[in-house]
Amino acid sequence: MPMCDIRLLPEMFLPGTLIGPFTQANKGMGGVCTFVGEVRPDSEVEALELSHYEPLTLPGMHALADRAFDRFTLMGLLMVHRVGMMRPGEPIVCVSAAALHRRDAIDAVDFCMDHLKSAAWFWKREKRADGWHWIEPREGDHRDLARWQN
Amino acid sequence: MLLGKLADLGGAPTLTLTAPLDWAGLRAALPPALAEAVDDPRNRVALNGALLADKAALQAADGDEIALLPPVSGG
Numbered sequence: 001m002p003m004c005d006i007r008l009l010p011e012m013f014l015p016g017t018l019i020g021p022f023t024q025a026n027k028g029m030g031g032v033c034t035f036v037g038e039v040r041p042d043s044e045v046e047a048l049e050l051s052h053y054e055p056l057t058l059p060g061m062h063a064l065a066d067r068a069f070d071r072f073t074l075m076g077l078l079m080v081h082r083v084g085m086m087r088p089g090e091p092i093v094c095v096s097a098a099a100l101h102r103r104d105a106i107d108a109v110d111f112c113m114d115h116l117k118s119a120a121w122f123w124k125r126e127k128r129a130d131g132w133h134w135i136e137p138r139e140g141d142h143r144d145l146a147r148w149q150n
Numbered sequence: 151m152l153l154g155k156l157a158d159l160g161g162a163p164t165l166t167l168t169a170p171l172d173w174a175g176l177r178a179a180l181p182p183a184l185a186e187a188v189d190d191p192r193n194r195v196a197l198n199g200a201l202l203a204d205k206a207a208l209q210a211a212d213g214d215e216i217a218l219l220p221p222v223s224g225g
Contacts, residue, residue: 055200056199116225122223136223
């Protein structure tokens, strides 16, 4: 039975406290790949706020996990995303995949991250000295997503 | 429910409107700047958490939740 742990967290989290138990839970795996994203330090950005819409955001992450399981041979998948107010340097996302073979684990994390970065139901705004600014997806995010369209 | 920059146009993250509402009724009940913005095809609409394929077909009854969703910025 594959292990799938998908969460939205409203408070600051320590990735190690999630990755350790996740790795322990996947006995007999060949490898685990983990990506942790942090709010990038930027001298002009005081805070980042991520809003979501509960009925779409979490089900959307579960659907993404299902597609990752269909596409790659995985034993387990951990996908955790922050919502709410964050400061530069805080972790914002953690994706970890366990598999028998490294390529499945590495590619599954890459696949999930590209989709989370551009297609997941999140709205992001930054607080700068002159107030709040909504963030649009970067062109590069859409290019990254297009890599998986076949 | 107003998400992202649509909450700024609506002046609040939630608005309470009188049911029943179809698409024309919703547009008429919204602040003008928001009513104009929701016509943009990039802005999607969900009824009780389910995306509408055709937002003009909206039919909301008493107690329903309508969400106005601008393009996502991703995580």
